[in-house]
Amino acid sequence: MTAAPSLELRLAIEDLNSAYCAALDDGRYEEWPELFAEDCLYRIVPRDNYERDLPIALMHCESKGMLKDRVIAVRQTAFYLPRFLRHIVSGIRSTVEADGTIRSTANYLVVQTLPEQPTELFNSGRYLDVILREEGGLRFKERLCVFDSIVVPNSLVVPI
Amino acid sequence: MGPLLGDKPPSEERRHWPADRTSRVPFWIYSDPEIYRLEQERIFAGPSWSYVALEAEIPRAGDFKRSDIGDKPVIVVRDEAGGVNVVANRCAHRGVAFCQQAQGNVKEFLCPYHQWTYDLRGNLIGVPFRRGYRGQGGMPADFAVEANGLQKLRVARRHGAVFASFGEPEESLEDYLGPLMLGYFDRVFAGRELVPLGGMRQRIRSNWKLMAENIKDPYHASLLHVFLVTFGLFRLDQRSSVEMDETGRHAVLVSRKGEQAVNDATRQMRSFKPDFTLNDARLLDPVREFAGDATVVMQTLWPNLIIQQQSNTLAMRQLVTRGPSAFDLVWTFFGYADDTPEMRRRRLRQANLMGPSGYVSIDDSEVMMASQAGISPYPGAEGLFEMGGREARSEDHMVTEGAIRGFYRHYRRVMGI
Numbered sequence: 001m002t003a004a005p006s007l008e009l010r011l012a013i014e015d016l017n018s019a020y021c022a023a024l025d026d027g028r029y030e031e032w033p034e035l036f037a038e039d040c041l042y043r044i045v046p047r048d049n050y051e052r053d054l055p056i057a058l059m060h061c062e063s064k065g066m067l068k069d070r071v072i073a074v075r076q077t078a079f080y081l082p083r084f085l086r087h088i089v090s091g092i093r094s095t096v097e098a099d100g101t102i103r104s105t106a107n108y109l110v111v112q113t114l115p116e117q118p119t120e121l122f123n124s125g126r127y128l129d130v131i132l133r134e135e136g137g138l139r140f141k142e143r144l145c146v147f148d149s150i151v152v153p154n155s156l157v158v159p160i
Numbered sequence: 161m162g163p164l165l166g167d168k169p170p171s172e173e174r175r176h177w178p179a180d181r182t183s184r185v186p187f188w189i190y191s192d193p194e195i196y197r198l199e200q201e202r203i204f205a206g207p208s209w210s211y212v213a214l215e216a217e218i219p220r221a222g223d224f225k226r227s228d229i230g231d232k233p234v235i236v237v238r239d240e241a242g243g244v245n246v247v248a249n250r251c252a253h254r255g256v257a258f259c260q261q262a263q264g265n266v267k268e269f270l271c272p273y274h275q276w277t278y279d280l281r282g283n284l285i286g287v288p289f290r291r292g293y294r295g296q297g298g299m300p301a302d303f304a305v306e307a308n309g310l311q312k313l314r315v316a317r318r319h320g321a322v323f324a325s326f327g328e329p330e331e332s333l334e335d336y337l338g339p340l341m342l343g344y345f346d347r348v349f350a351g352r353e354l355v356p357l358g359g360m361r362q363r364i365r366s367n368w369k370l371m372a373e374n375i376k377d378p379y380h381a382s383l384l385h386v387f388l389v390t391f392g393l394f395r396l397d398q399r400s401s402v403e404m405d406e407t408g409r410h411a412v413l414v415s416r417k418g419e420q421a422v423n424d425a426t427r428q429m430r431s432f433k434p435d436f437t438l439n440d441a442r443l444l445d446p447v448r449e450f451a452g453d454a455t456v457v458m459q460t461l462w463p464n465l466i467i468q469q470q471s472n473t474l475a476m477r478q479l480v481t482r483g484p485s486a487f488d489l490v491w492t493f494f495g496y497a498d499d500t501p502e503m504r505r506r507r508l509r510q511a512n513l514m515g516p517s518g519y520v521s522i523d524d525s526e527v528m529m530a531s532q533a534g535i536s537p538y539p540g541a542e543g544l545f546e547m548g549g550r551e552a553r554s555e556d557h558m559v560t561e562g563a564i565r566g567f568y569r570h571y572r573r574v575m576g577i
């Protein structure tokens with residue numbers, strides 16, 4: 001049995017998504033793993049692989065620790081040209097299962113601005129989420145980003 | 161879309177490249193449209209063997225996959241007899257790239273425009289209204305279906321990898337690779353059933369040759385790649401070698417894993433971080449799975465393939481040219497049919513190092529974009545490839561750009577420049 005979310009829960013899910021976008025777009029990357037449960041799964045997968053059940057992912061994190069390692073890479077180890085990203089999330093649809101687990105999907109769009117370049121459409125796709133209620137609010141148990149075009153413009157550095 | 165200026169053809173005099181200066185590479189070869197056109201003709205449509213697919217991607221009769229050689233789209237397809245055919249994705253009638261699916265299964269190929277139909281070998285088998293309608297129209301009486309099939313490429317296969325050629329290769333694939341490269345190739349493929357794990361693709365805003373240079377250059381890896389350096393995955397104080405075939409067109413970088421320790425070499429690398437640790441060490445949990453003690457073998461096969469074995473992450477990286485200032489890097493990750501579930505998870509985790517978001521490969525795709533941004537506007541300047549001398553020969557160390565010199569020695573021979 002699944003149920004429709006309450007109005008209050010719908011707003012909380014929207015807040016979770018807004019906090020997620022703000023952490024990445026404002027460069028507050030350290031806040032990004034904190035939106036996930038300790039035991040979590042985060043993957044960025046091209047639609048082609050998803051539809052064919054092929055497991056390989058551009059980013060594959062199986063724990064909050066692996067998310068933190070991604071942040072350290074963005075901050076300290078990776079070389080990349082400076083960039084400015086903006087995540088736009090819309091069309092959030094959620095259901096609540098009997099045990100309280102929330103399943104949610106949304107469309108996303110990420111635009112990217114490289115130095116002295118016009119803003120470009122960088123990546124679009126769908127979020128497929130499993131969300132838990134924890135102390136302190138909602139957390140992602142799973143976030144799967146399935147992106148539309150397999151061709152990534154140059155590099156995908158900051159999480160989607 | 162990239163941070164590039166227009167690709168201006170250089171004047172004839174600026175296009176001069178002295179015969180004895182292969183350790184210096186003029187920048188016009190990375191942006192000149194005429195050079196790009198010549199590369200398509202002499203390299204990618206020439207008598208070389210280009211990688212197009214893994215057989216494991218098209219296991220059953222009728223399975224096909226779109227691929228590219230240079231910038232020309234082709235289709236790789238399995239026929240009823242188990243053979244693998246490679247045909248141009250270009251209808252023999254009016255040129256439609258009729259196959260628009262990345263992968264799939266068909267009984268025959270149908271062009272949507274006028275419904276010309278081809279079998280799995282590329283033979284023309286159907287032309288609607290060939291005899292006209294009620295005595296009117298139709299193709300001329302001497303129109304021969306057998307002479308109007310799809311353009312068929314020469315095909316060579318070895319241990320599950322498919323290569324094809326638009327030209328007429330004088331050598332078998334085995335002779336083309338030569339015994340040294342064949343040994344490294346077979347190390348990964350011989351006697352193993354491959355399982356595709358999925359693809360990734362990135363459009364890098366640089367000339368394709370910068371990718372070839374990058375992967376033939378072990379020297380940069382010890383300086384640019386903080387991640388590799390810090391965890392001792394590939395560093396020049398480790399026992400390593402750069403080997404190439406007699407022509408210089410193919411090469412391999414071989415290395416063995418080292419420790420995260422301060423020594424004479426790591427002291428010279430600002431990128432070495434002795435105190436850096438992972439929050440989740442499962443990311444790097446390599447297991448030896450090949451004979452010998454090499455932990456990294458990166459093989460570049462002329463003109464369009466990099467075979468990556470970095471610990472337990474295995475991939476074919478195919479180069480698809482997209483004009484002088486861009487190319488697609490097409491990654492096909494794979495494992496083996498007899499992988500344990502634990503090995504399969506290890507391959508997925510280690511794939512975090514590779515691809516458009518790789519802990520290691522981001523550095524390369526970004527530095528290539530920055531390189532093209534410096535190279536394109538200065539076609540009269542030149543690059544310097546003199547680390548380890550001016551010759552092109554195999555070495556048992558990493559402080560060399562010798563394999564790049566080998567690449568350009570062969571490039572100049574094929575291009576006639």
